[in-house]
Amino acid sequence: MSHGPLRHRAAYVAFDRFPSSKGSAVHIAQMADELFTRFGGGLLAAIGGGDLPRYQREGTREVARFDASIPNLIDRAEAFSGWVAAHLRPHWETLEVCHVRDPWSALPAVADGRRHTVVYEVNGLPSIEMSHTWPWAAPATLGKIRELERFCLERSDAVVVPSRVIGEAVRGLGVPEGRIHLVPNGADVGDRPERPAGAPERYLVYVGALQPWQGLDVLMRAFARLADLPGLRLVVCASVPERRAKPVRRLAERLGVAGRVDWRFALPHHEVAAWLAHAEVSVAPLTGCARNLDQGCAPLKVIESMAAGVPVVASDLPAVRELMADGRHGRLVPADRPAELARAVRILLEYPEEAAAMGRRGRAHIEESLTWARSRARLAEVYRTLTRGR
Amino acid sequence: MNRCTVTTGFFVLGRCGQAAVAACPQCGRPVCAAHAGPNALCPECAAAQGYRTQDPHHPGWTHGYRRDYYRGSSQTYNDGYWYSSFDEYDRGAFNPGDDYSHGGDWGPDDDTGFVDS
Numbered sequence: 001m002s003h004g005p006l007r008h009r010a011a012y013v014a015f016d017r018f019p020s021s022k023g024s025a026v027h028i029a030q031m032a033d034e035l036f037t038r039f040g041g042g043l044l045a046a047i048g049g050g051d052l053p054r055y056q057r058e059g060t061r062e063v064a065r066f067d068a069s070i071p072n073l074i075d076r077a078e079a080f081s082g083w084v085a086a087h088l089r090p091h092w093e094t095l096e097v098c099h100v101r102d103p104w105s106a107l108p109a110v111a112d113g114r115r116h117t118v119v120y121e122v123n124g125l126p127s128i129e130m131s132h133t134w135p136w137a138a139p140a141t142l143g144k145i146r147e148l149e150r151f152c153l154e155r156s157d158a159v160v161v162p163s164r165v166i167g168e169a170v171r172g173l174g175v176p177e178g179r180i181h182l183v184p185n186g187a188d189v190g191d192r193p194e195r196p197a198g199a200p201e202r203y204l205v206y207v208g209a210l211q212p213w214q215g216l217d218v219l220m221r222a223f224a225r226l227a228d229l230p231g232l233r234l235v236v237c238a239s240v241p242e243r244r245a246k247p248v249r250r251l252a253e254r255l256g257v258a259g260r261v262d263w264r265f266a267l268p269h270h271e272v273a274a275w276l277a278h279a280e281v282s283v284a285p286l287t288g289c290a291r292n293l294d295q296g297c298a299p300l301k302v303i304e305s306m307a308a309g310v311p312v313v314a315s316d317l318p319a320v321r322e323l324m325a326d327g328r329h330g331r332l333v334p335a336d337r338p339a340e341l342a343r344a345v346r347i348l349l350e351y352p353e354e355a356a357a358m359g360r361r362g363r364a365h366i367e368e369s370l371t372w373a374r375s376r377a378r379l380a381e382v383y384r385t386l387t388r389g390r
Numbered sequence: 391m392n393r394c395t396v397t398t399g400f401f402v403l404g405r406c407g408q409a410a411v412a413a414c415p416q417c418g419r420p421v422c423a424a425h426a427g428p429n430a431l432c433p434e435c436a437a438a439q440g441y442r443t444q445d446p447h448h449p450g451w452t453h454g455y456r457r458d459y460y461r462g463s464s465q466t467y468n469d470g471y472w473y474s475s476f477d478e479y480d481r482g483a484f485n486p487g488d489d490y491s492h493g494g495d496w497g498p499d500d501d502t503g504f505v506d507s
Contacts, residue, residue, distance in 0.1 A: 136483040
């Protein structure tokens, strides 16, 4: 093990906690691992806090975590950018590729006088997404964030997007077609895990975070329409802390379904896989909002559900259509329509053989075209193209 | 017997757990032979040495600050524009709020990421 200060050729920067139980952490792990494999190690700079150590060193890999508790998001982002700059500085002479995930990480990476190339991975655009998470942000404020995004994207050497819809949104911000690379999300297809302890006999599963665009409210309303099905429960594997569930829980109580909903919070990834594998149906009720339609998304839960061999009932959005086919891997239903969602679930429950066949086809589809190995090979190709001739 | 408490792993974290041979002189944690660096520093403290301290009250901070100031910042991140364009009014919308503000309910166990799939 090397003991002196390391000088890295690659860095991956994310304004996101790592590791965590969110889909984004799975994505970061895969992408950063590919980058560090290509460049003989590297620095991962991410958000920490809690029990996570501020620094970690594993052979030629380093993890540095920003853990300042700054409640205001913009203040925090500003402090993070400064922290990233300080952590890139020791590597400024040796750095060849800096892979970033958001404008706050990108700003210090695209600074003048750099020798490295910048790969900007766009999973979402804060200028669109923040209008949902921060409804009081003025359009003028979001406009400033859009300009910041545009500035960082313009100065990046390559933009990686997980879906065509996001690619389109990035193109709309003025990034030339030739600089945009599609690297879809993936999943690993493994053995069927053991049934989780305490799993109900028959259950629908929802996996993911609880922001309003996830459509948990639509799912709860749909579930209320399935009250006549004896013993059917809904398991929500939330990737966020319990207190975030308050609004959805209140709604579940109002709808009279709270007693049939089981909650699990911030489960490790392998446990989520077990809950998926034994569910009757996995539901991805994404709403038809600007975040999902204009910005686009690449819901990992859809891919991971298919990898687990479970039929999926999801909202019929362009970003979801890129991943699964209606009637083949599950059902696509109009977004924000609880009755339609309930009906699709009910039909799958009534035709278990057809549902199982959909699950099998979904799994085969992932094996054929959406594994992490494939995504990583595509990312490696982007790095190769960029660093060629350097 | 003391066990090495160094955090290991990348996506799934754990503790090393090997028999400790020394205590890190900086943070005092027990470290095993494989994780003890020069002067028995643990990997966390050894990695931290490679980066300037972020704490202005730390004695090492002035040195790094002064060095960077004189070296000039034309080659590195020097955001004199972007963040200063966010005034109090802009920032005010991003204060953590109560349960009613989506995403505004912020605590130490929360993620700061804004993009989630």
